[in-house]
Amino acid sequence: MNTEVKQILTTDGIPLEISLKKAERANKIKAFLLVAPLLLFLLITYIFPIGEMLTRSVDDKMITNMLPKTFKAMKNWDEQELPSEEVFASFLADYRILIEAKTQGKVAQRLNKEKNGFNSILKILIREMKNFEEGNTKKQIIAVHKRFGDVSYWRAIKRTAPPYSIGKYLKAVDMVIDENGDIVKVEEGRRIYTQLWLRTLEVAFFVTLFCFLMGYPIAHLLATIPMKYSNLLMICVLLPFWTSLLVRTASWMILLQQQGLVNDFFVMIGLVADDNRPEMMYNKVGTYVAMSQILLPFMVLPLYSVMKTVSPNLMRAGKSLGGTPFVSFWKIYFPLTTSGIGAGSLLVFILAVGYYITPELVGGASGKLISNSIAYHMKQTLDWSFASAMGLMLLVGVMAIYWIYNKLVGIDNIKLG
Amino acid sequence: MSKNNEFVKFDNVDKSYDGKTLVVKGLNLDIEEGEFVTMLGPSGSGKTTCLMMLAGFETATNGEIYLDNKIISKIPPHKRGIGMVFQNYALFPHMTVYENLAFPLKVRKIPKDEADKKIDKALSMVSLQGFETRMPMQLSGGQQQRVAVARSLVFDPQLVLMDEPLGALDKNLRESMQYEIKHIHESIGVTVVYVTHDQTEALTMSNRIAVFNDGKVQQLSSPAKLYEEPENSFVAGFIGENNIFNGTVSDISGDTCKVKLKNGTEVLSNPISVKAKGDKTTISLRPERALINPENKMDNNHQGKIEEVIYHGDHTRVRINVLGNDQFILKVPNSTSNLNIKLGNQINIGWNAKDCRALDPK
Numbered sequence: 001m002n003t004e005v006k007q008i009l010t011t012d013g014i015p016l017e018i019s020l021k022k023a024e025r026a027n028k029i030k031a032f033l034l035v036a037p038l039l040l041f042l043l044i045t046y047i048f049p050i051g052e053m054l055t056r057s058v059d060d061k062m063i064t065n066m067l068p069k070t071f072k073a074m075k076n077w078d079e080q081e082l083p084s085e086e087v088f089a090s091f092l093a094d095y096r097i098l099i100e101a102k103t104q105g106k107v108a109q110r111l112n113k114e115k116n117g118f119n120s121i122l123k124i125l126i127r128e129m130k131n132f133e134e135g136n137t138k139k140q141i142i143a144v145h146k147r148f149g150d151v152s153y154w155r156a157i158k159r160t161a162p163p164y165s166i167g168k169y170l171k172a173v174d175m176v177i178d179e180n181g182d183i184v185k186v187e188e189g190r191r192i193y194t195q196l197w198l199r200t201l202e203v204a205f206f207v208t209l210f211c212f213l214m215g216y217p218i219a220h221l222l223a224t225i226p227m228k229y230s231n232l233l234m235i236c237v238l239l240p241f242w243t244s245l246l247v248r249t250a251s252w253m254i255l256l257q258q259q260g261l262v263n264d265f266f267v268m269i270g271l272v273a274d275d276n277r278p279e280m281m282y283n284k285v286g287t288y289v290a291m292s293q294i295l296l297p298f299m300v301l302p303l304y305s306v307m308k309t310v311s312p313n314l315m316r317a318g319k320s321l322g323g324t325p326f327v328s329f330w331k332i333y334f335p336l337t338t339s340g341i342g343a344g345s346l347l348v349f350i351l352a353v354g355y356y357i358t359p360e361l362v363g364g365a366s367g368k369l370i371s372n373s374i375a376y377h378m379k380q381t382l383d384w385s386f387a388s389a390m391g392l393m394l395l396v397g398v399m400a401i402y403w404i405y406n407k408l409v410g411i412d413n414i415k416l417g
Numbered sequence: 418m419s420k421n422n423e424f425v426k427f428d429n430v431d432k433s434y435d436g437k438t439l440v441v442k443g444l445n446l447d448i449e450e451g452e453f454v455t456m457l458g459p460s461g462s463g464k465t466t467c468l469m470m471l472a473g474f475e476t477a478t479n480g481e482i483y484l485d486n487k488i489i490s491k492i493p494p495h496k497r498g499i500g501m502v503f504q505n506y507a508l509f510p511h512m513t514v515y516e517n518l519a520f521p522l523k524v525r526k527i528p529k530d531e532a533d534k535k536i537d538k539a540l541s542m543v544s545l546q547g548f549e550t551r552m553p554m555q556l557s558g559g560q561q562q563r564v565a566v567a568r569s570l571v572f573d574p575q576l577v578l579m580d581e582p583l584g585a586l587d588k589n590l591r592e593s594m595q596y597e598i599k600h601i602h603e604s605i606g607v608t609v610v611y612v613t614h615d616q617t618e619a620l621t622m623s624n625r626i627a628v629f630n631d632g633k634v635q636q637l638s639s640p641a642k643l644y645e646e647p648e649n650s651f652v653a654g655f656i657g658e659n660n661i662f663n664g665t666v667s668d669i670s671g672d673t674c675k676v677k678l679k680n681g682t683e684v685l686s687n688p689i690s691v692k693a694k695g696d697k698t699t700i701s702l703r704p705e706r707a708l709i710n711p712e713n714k715m716d717n718n719h720q721g722k723i724e725e726v727i728y729h730g731d732h733t734r735v736r737i738n739v740l741g742n743d744q745f746i747l748k749v750p751n752s753t754s755n756l757n758i759k760l761g762n763q764i765n766i767g768w769n770a771k772d773c774r775a776l777d778p779k
Contacts, residue, residue, distance in 0.1 A: 311505065313503045314507050316472070316494070316501070317501065317508075317509070319473075319494040320494055321495075321521035321569075322495050322496075322524045323521075325493075328495070331520070332509055335511050
């Protein structure tokens with residue numbers, strides 16, 4: 001095969017390819033400069049914080065920096081028997097420095113998390129170490145408390161040595177690294193996060209389903225009625241979209257509370273007894289109702305834009321060829337709107353998975369989602385690395401959904417308008 | 418079995434969309450079995466509305482439509498068994514050509530091997546065998562049109578409606594498709610109701626043409642009759658070219674009448690829709706019926722001045738100012754080049770009273 005492709009030259013003798021690049025260069029630079037501000041903005045406000053989140057979520061450097069000598073001495077320890085005299089001496093030296101700086105509490109807390117019972121023996125150590133004599137540190141420390149003679153406590157220290165840990169991620173799925181270094185589930189009563197993740201997915205799924213069931217007929221109506229009515233209807237769909245999210249959620253609170261309008265109405269028509277008004281808020285029902293309403297436009301708009309392109313003649317053709325209205329709809333109209341269904345569902349699902357304000361206000365305890373937990377750890381417990389870990393997991397999850405959708409349907413088939 | 422002369426019958430049909438104006442007014446129209454009838458008219462004349470009422474996508478406001486002697490207003494579109502070709506083909510874009518054609522057969526639960534035979538036959542009719550697996554988007558406009566025609570015929574309907582099916586095609590393709598549809602009609606003998614605003618298309622394809630204007634059928638007759646003997650001035654003006662004079666009937670006797678024009682000249686004419694002396698009328702004369710420097714004596718002879726000469730290849734159009742009308746058109750075949758046709762020349766023109774139809778005033 002002839003691998004030498006004949007180069008095409010311009011009349012000046014410059015290869016065509018180079019000449020073309022030269023001619024297009026100014027345009028390329030212009031184009032780049034136009035998008036540069038946005039690129040920079042994205043880099044600063046999006047890529048950089050995500051990177052920061054990632055490092056924070058796995059960060060475990062604190063203890064690494066607090067016990068430097070100990071970890072250095074432990075490097076060659078085989079973890080089978082008690083560590084050598086050198087390790088004990090280094091630990092004592094590190095600990096002395098920490099006590100002087102009054103930061104020994106943090107280490108005690110961290111080590112106690114790794115292995116229960118560390119906190120108390122470290123406190124005893126502070127008291128006893130004043131009486132220590134030079135040399136033979138190992139024997140003296142073990143004499144303070146017999147747990148210092150237990151090899152598993154020293155293994156716990158060694159486990160905290162690496163500057164990074166996946167502990168926060170494990171915690172987010174209700175798992176821990178146990179005393180032997182194995183990844184296990186936390187005990188039954190303390191598993192809260194898996195339930196939260198599942199509930200988030202469940203709520204997102206049903207909100208998407210409700211939005212689809214309500215949005216499809218509306219979008220169809222919008223796409224088929226005459227312009228003067230469709231504009232009005234479109235405003236009705238968009239009006240809540242233009243109202244503040246908080247106002248909308250608050251109005252749902254007025255409607256749904258036990259002494260609220262919906263309950264009043266139910267009582268009035270005799271559907272429920274006055275002394276037996278159902279709870280429609282501060283539980284999952286409230287979350288479903290309010291979120292479905294708020295996210296409805298995100299389903300209607302892509303559907304509408306797709307339906308607008310489906311010619312009414314297609315349904316007519318289907319009927320004239322003998323298809324009943326249902327067959328014509330199911331075999332012709334519906335398949336042609338799937339790209340809109342996909343786009344709308346993806347949009348609603350992704351938004352619902354990360355929804356915060358609405359479940360926070362009307363969700364109560366049983367209607368809270370993962371984002372509420374993230375906010376809780378950001379603001380209340382100040383465990384930012386845990387919040388970061390959950391945030392990143394959410395992000396990866398959303399990206400995974402997007403990826404699966406792309407594999408199944410193809411992102412090119414999405415039509416947003 | 419004899420042919421049904423009233424296979425499709427519009428009986429005094431009215432249609433209004435807004436309750437204020439009538440789009441179709443008291444329409445009466447009979448279509449014979451196996452006939453190719455074209456509804457021709459300007460846009461907004463109600464022809465597509467009639468087609469939609471026949472197909473069942475619009476309901477008649479008043480009156481009844483019969484198909485094969487059955488009232489169809491109570492039958493939903495999908496049970497009427499009428500094939501339809503739409504303006505923009507309306508092929509199902511997510512289905513292959515085969516699936517498009519199989520759709521009407523599938524909903525009728527026709528077994529697959531029989532359906533395959535029908536599809537094959539329909540595709541060969543429009544010479545598109547081998548295109549079964551193509552998607553509509555992969556076909557040219559003309560091919561899509563043929564698929565649409567094949568799809569409307571594949572389930573052997575008694576009646577096929579075509580709503581300006583060739584409107585989106587270019588001129589050459591449109592002409593060849595006209596013949597193709599005409600030949601298909603002749604070979605299978607199905608009744609076709611065809612809607613168009615293109616008079617050439619109507620004249621080429623139809624057995625009979627119904628000229629629509631203002632919600633009414635102005636004239637229903639064969640193409641030749643429609644052109645040669647228009648019954649009113651709208652039809653005369655809409656089909657082909659025509660020279661007109663406005664005047665008043667000054668004398669009427671049997672099959673001729675005298676029409677006095679504004680400038681006082683009297684023209685011998687053929688009274689079509691004038692009844693008595695004093696009626697206002699519009700005279701219509703086809704350009705090819707007026708001769709330049711006629712050798713034989715003709716009923717009307719006048720002198721005119723040549724205002725414009727336009728060369729058209731096979732003929733020359735000459736605009737003449739005669740009898741106070743400066744828009745009088747003559748068509749001169751290019752073989753007779755010895756005529757003295759030059760701008761500004763005075764020439765003699767003549768025509769017979771029979772060709773000069775005194776119609777309703779415009």
